[in-house]
Amino acid sequence: MDALVNKRIKQILKGDKDAFAEIVDLYQHRLYQVCYRMLGNRHEAEDIAQEAFVRAFINIHTFDQKRKFSTWLYRIATNLCIDRIRKKKPDYYLDAEVKGTEGLDMYSQIATSDELPEEELMKLELQDRIQYEISRLPDKYRSAIVLKYMEELSLQEISEILDLPLGTVKTRIHRGREALRKQLSRQPHI
């Protein structure tokens, strides 16, 4: 697969857009899936995954062919997702102090306001429930968990995609699992 991809990349470098269309075919589902899991919204996922491919095309000359192409693509896509998530939280909203909460700002309110009442939670289909629980993870844990369990990538590859030391990736996955454990175990007792 890598040999084929590198052959296509050489063609793209010569300006061959059809070769790029083949690259899109090869990776579109994986890239769309990671964007959907990160953003939780199909329209946004489509927009960001498309943007990731456009950036890959524009910057293809910066790709080092000795490396794995999918890692490079995933990195472009996850960076775009994280930017998008951050832009969705306006500053005034996050910095505003909440009345009567003695210094708690909106950061601490986001998670609780996202929480569904138990009767609503019970109505969710399994797939919606999975996406709901994933969406409640802080984004730095979410990206690691999505890449590990939904894209089924190795810890080493995740560390390259997120540009983080291996130890940090492990910590984020550990904390992500613990956060999910608490989310899942709390619900039935409410």
Next chain:
Amino acid sequence: MNACPERIVHFMHEYLDGEISREHELELKSHLQSCEACQAHMHELSDVVAFVKGAAHIEAPNDFNHSVIARLPKEKSHEGVSK
């Protein structure tokens, strides 16, 4: 569970990452046999993994490829686009 050494939870995660040493695994197993709280913790973590892995594969929409190609810059030029 407060009395349990912190490293036990760390070993659980090493185990889930498939990166646990023989020594740590033995310590984890013997601890789990004697501690119900940690056993429950381990079960919950395994359930979390199964839960997340239960996510269905999602496919890009049918016209995805065409939309990407339509969004590409008209003329490819290294100089023009990179900042």
